[in-house]
Amino acid sequence: MKPETGRTRLHVALALLSMSSALAAAEEPALPEISVVGGQNGELSAPATERPRSEETVTAEGIRIYSGPAQTNAYRALSGLPSVMFEAADPYGLSSSQSIRSRGRPNSSQAPGQTYEGMPIGNLGGFTGIQMFDLENVGAIDFYRGAVPIDKGVGFVNASGSVDMHFLRPADAFGGQAKASFGSFGFQRLFARVDSGKLATGTQLFVSASRTEADKWRGAGQSPEGREGIQFGLVQPLGGGVRLELFGLQNDQDQHNYRPLTYAQATDLSTYRDFDYNRTLTGNAAQDVAYYGFNRQSVKNQALFGTLRFGGPTSTGFLKAYYLKIDGHTWNGSSNALGAPGVVRWDFESEVYGLLAQAERQLYRDEEHEIRGIAGYWFHVQEPPGPPLHQRAYRIAADGSLSFAGWTTLSKMTNHLYSSPYAGLQGKSGAWSWEGGARYLHYRTPSITYYNGAGLADSSYEDAFKQNPATSPDREASSRRLTNWLPNAGVAYAFSPRAKAYVNYGRNYGVPAFGIATTYNAARAQFVAAGTTLQDLWNQADQELSDNLDIGLHLAGDDWYLSPVLYDARYRNRSVQLFDPLLGVSYAQNAGKAHAYGGEIEGGWSPMQGLTLFGGLSLSRFEMSQDIEAASGVVLATAGKQVADAPRFMAKLGASYRQGGWTLTPTARYIGARYGDALNTQKLPGYVVVDLDIRYALPRFAGLKRTTAALTVMNLFDRRYIGIISSNDVDPRGTATFYPGAPRAVAATLAAEF
Numbered sequence: 084m085k086p087e088t089g090r091t092r093l094h095v096a097l098a099l100l101s102m103s104s105a106l107a108a109a110e111e112p113a114l115p116e117i118s119v120v121g122g123q124n125g126e127l128s129a130p131a132t133e134r135p136r137s138e139e140t141v142t143a144e145g146i147r148i149y150s151g152p153a154q155t156n157a158y159r160a161l162s163g164l165p166s167v168m169f170e171a172a173d174p175y176g177l178s179s180s181q182s183i184r185s186r187g188r189p190n191s192s193q194a195p196g197q198t199y200e201g202m203p204i205g206n207l208g209g210f211t212g213i214q215m216f217d218l219e220n221v222g223a224i225d226f227y228r229g230a231v232p233i234d235k236g237v238g239f240v241n242a243s244g245s246v247d248m249h250f251l252r253p254a255d256a257f258g259g260q261a262k263a264s265f266g267s268f269g270f271q272r273l274f275a276r277v278d279s280g281k282l283a284t285g286t287q288l289f290v291s292a293s294r295t296e297a298d299k300w301r302g303a304g305q306s307p308e309g310r311e312g313i314q315f316g317l318v319q320p321l322g323g324g325v326r327l328e329l330f331g332l333q334n335d336q337d338q339h340n341y342r343p344l345t346y347a348q349a350t351d352l353s354t355y356r357d358f359d360y361n362r363t364l365t366g367n368a369a370q371d372v373a374y375y376g377f378n379r380q381s382v383k384n385q386a387l388f389g390t391l392r393f394g395g396p397t398s399t400g401f402l403k404a405y406y407l408k409i410d411g412h413t414w415n416g417s418s419n420a421l422g423a424p425g426v427v428r429w430d431f432e433s434e435v436y437g438l439l440a441q442a443e444r445q446l447y448r449d450e451e452h453e454i455r456g457i458a459g460y461w462f463h464v465q466e467p468p469g470p471p472l473h474q475r476a477y478r479i480a481a482d483g484s485l486s487f488a489g490w491t492t493l494s495k496m497t498n499h500l501y502s503s504p505y506a507g508l509q510g511k512s513g514a515w516s517w518e519g520g521a522r523y524l525h526y527r528t529p530s531i532t533y534y535n536g537a538g539l540a541d542s543s544y545e546d547a548f549k550q551n552p553a554t555s556p557d558r559e560a561s562s563r564r565l566t567n568w569l570p571n572a573g574v575a576y577a578f579s580p581r582a583k584a585y586v587n588y589g590r591n592y593g594v595p596a597f598g599i600a601t602t603y604n605a606a607r608a609q610f611v612a613a614g615t616t617l618q619d620l621w622n623q624a625d626q627e628l629s630d631n632l633d634i635g636l637h638l639a640g641d642d643w644y645l646s647p648v649l650y651d652a653r654y655r656n657r658s659v660q661l662f663d664p665l666l667g668v669s670y671a672q673n674a675g676k677a678h679a680y681g682g683e684i685e686g687g688w689s690p691m692q693g694l695t696l697f698g699g700l701s702l703s704r705f706e707m708s709q710d711i712e713a714a715s716g717v718v719l720a721t722a723g724k725q726v727a728d729a730p731r732f733m734a735k736l737g738a739s740y741r742q743g744g745w746t747l748t749p750t751a752r753y754i755g756a757r758y759g760d761a762l763n764t765q766k767l768p769g770y771v772v773v774d775l776d777i778r779y780a781l782p783r784f785a786g787l788k789r790t791t792a793a794l795t796v797m798n799l800f801d802r803r804y805i806g807i808i809s810s811n812d813v814d815p816r817g818t819a820t821f822y823p824g825a826p827r828a829v830a831a832t833l834a835a836e837f
Contacts, residue, residue, distance in 0.1 A: 126687040126697050127163055127737070130637060130646045134509070134518055135573030135585035137229040137633045137648055139164055146218050148748055148776050151175055152264045152795050152830035153272060153295060154218040155310070157197070157248055158183045161226055163735055165683040165699025168754055170806035172341040174797045174828035175270060177214070177297055178306045179380065180341050182807045185228060186650065187679055187705030187729035188243035195226070196241040199248050200330070202388050202405040202439060203238030203463065215334045215384045217293050217312055219262070219274055222251045229633040229650055230589020233505040233522045233571050234441060237461045242593035242629050250330060252318055253287035254278040258788065258837055266795075266830025269298035269305070287318040300825055302359025303375045304339025311335050329389035340378040340415075343809060343820030346765050352803045356823050368424040368479040372416030377426045377479070382411035400442035407435040420476035421489050429474045430544065437463035437501075454510040457520065463501035467529060470597045472496060473544050490536025492604055493547055497562060500527040507571070519572035524592060526565045526626065531617065533558040533604050557611060560600070560621035567592060567626060583637045593627030596658040596671035606668045625656045625673040645686040652679040659711055669818075676708040677726070698736040705729045707761070724763045727810035727819060730755035744780040749773065759808050759819040770804035772824070786837065793832040801827040
């Protein structure tokens with residue numbers, strides 16, 4: 084733990100949860116309601132229609148189908164939505180090598196923001212918190228595709244939309260469930276949950292535990308080698324209309340990495356589909372950097388977060404507090420670790436904590452009109468990494484042992500700090516409904532000081548500074564204050580109870596290009612020779628902003644629904660990767676402008692009893708609005724070209740057929756052609772992947788409430804394709820890497836509820 088931020092903040096979260104006991108009101112508050120168009124027909128997902136915005140809800144059944152047998156990845160649960168492209172390096176979505184794009188918007192650090200019950204416990208240090216939770220404990224997932232409402236999507240980033248998970252509260256009656264899954268490539272998963280029911284004190288509690296593991300489908304190793312999770316939830320009425328909801332977890336995961344391909348390898352899958360890290364050591368360090376045991380990671384997450392709810396007939400509110408600790412390390416083989424082949428170890432330990440307070444009040448209401456006011460405040464503290472704080476290099480001996488070579492990165496950083504008040508109005512007037520407001524976002528970036536690690540002994544991070552490492556003024560950057568207004572407004576008109584049109588506008592934000600600091604530290608000599616300091620680069624970092632406009636329509640009948648949307652988004656301060664040949668360095672800058680526009684349509688139909696058809700189409704353009712000029716004067720012809728890894732066309736189609744105790748659910752997705760580079764020279768063909776889920780509800784026996792058996796087949800026809808493209812939007816060197824899509828995999832699940 085870093086000296087300046089080493090004190091645990093758990094007591095802060097607990098104190099904040101207790102602060103609002105004085106905010107009691109007259110009656111017990113209701114839990115948030117979730118409503119979807121056409122949900123009565125059994126769709127896996129559908130647009131929510133209460134507000135004039137592009138909001139989608141994935142139902143519990145949709146989570147089960149789309150997330151697959153592993154039930155750990157909320158991003159995968161969005162894969163059936165019309166403009167979402169999710170890919171993972173493994174069949175189950177368990178690997179950390181994964182990507183998600185929404186409307187062509189990028190993955191990696193700009194992936195959709197993650198919140199859990201509205202709280203931003205997610206991306207930290209390059210490791211996604213989207214897999215911390217067992218999805219058996221999640222009842223629904225909301226996804227905001229366009230502008231994120233002012234009272235949603237707080238966190239490090241929401242430029243690509245925002246994902247919010249709603250947990251299943253403890254049940255009113257004692258019970259629970261147990262589940263076991265086994266499948267291809269050594270996949271095993273055990274899950275169990277017990278609910279206390281409502282006790283005499285009004286307390287309701289659940290506790291769950293899981294263990295998941297799987298072999299890699301190519302190469303040696305496991306992904307994960309072991310994922311073990313424990314979670315709990317508690318609901319407690321406190322009297323006077325105040326209600327406490329508290330959740331917690333611990334999740335540990337170890338895994339070996341998948342090896343990416345080059346573009347040449349990606350276009351020859353008949354040869355390289357199974358290509359991966361080396362299974363054995365050779366005694367040659369230049370080759371052994373690709374040994375699978377030198378490319379792995381281990382991560383532990385601990386979280387505690389909760390909500391105090393209060394309210395009466397005309398007003399409601401909540402106070403939310405959260406705490407997250409992440410602790411882990413990675414090993415990565417490198418052909419150039421301090422000038423020679425070696426292995427780089429990155430250790431990270433970090434804490435996140437904050438609070439979110441909100442009050443909502445009815446300001447006016449009669450038979451046809453209603454106006455409600457909403458006001459809130461978000462405060463957030465996040466320790467580095469972001470960028471990496473410290474890393475060490477090791478040399479590989481002929482027998483495979485490692486010896487310390489030096490510190491590749493050694494730095495001190497202060498915390499990321501967010502402070503954000505917001506306020507708005509919502510209302511109805513006859514057939515019209517509307518909302519509007521603004522969020523003020525104040526972000527203080529870390530200050531950074533890099534140190535010379537040459538000659539320092541191998542030690543802990545804290546002990547490294549006891550060796551008095553040197554620094555210099557060019558390697559220091561002071562904290563910066565970034566502020567932005569994030570307006571949001573929408574209006575809808577209901578032509579009838581079954582037809583509604585809406586328009587929505589709002590501004591989202593992204594994370595600054597923190598990679599600037601890492602690049603400077605790695606290529607300091609070139610920058611110093613050019614008279615450029617770290618502060619010069621750090622001053623260029625800014626928050627990406629996007630102005631989003633959606634025009635949509637919701638139509639519904641007794642057995643069908645249809646929702647088309649047209650959208651337009653203008654981006655500025657986009658992080659783009661620039662290569663300067665005079666310096667010989669490629670580095671990120673918040674200097675790009677981009678334009679995204681297109682349309683999407685989704686729908687569902689139940690033509691007969693027991694059968695539901697559902698699907699969606701999307702057509703999108705996401706292109707740079709300008710050519711990019713590097714500091715050397717080199718111009719990159721990027722204007723008008725589709726960004727890398729963004730398909731222009733996607734189609735999703737599925738069906739659910741129920742007969743007796745059987746449920747048959749085939750789904751198919753078509754992902755159109757994509758490019759691996761900004762200049763659109765590395766083209767990869769489109770592909771179709773079909774999955775199949777078969778479920779049978781067994782007759783009741785042994786006092787069990789429900790017992791089901793399921794068979795899931797992923798990539799039914801064993802289609803060969805490239806799934807993940809890991810690429811910068813603008814990089815003329817064509818440095819993207821590629822991951823083959825996983826082959827056919829079959830898993831069986833037996834679940835029982837008591």
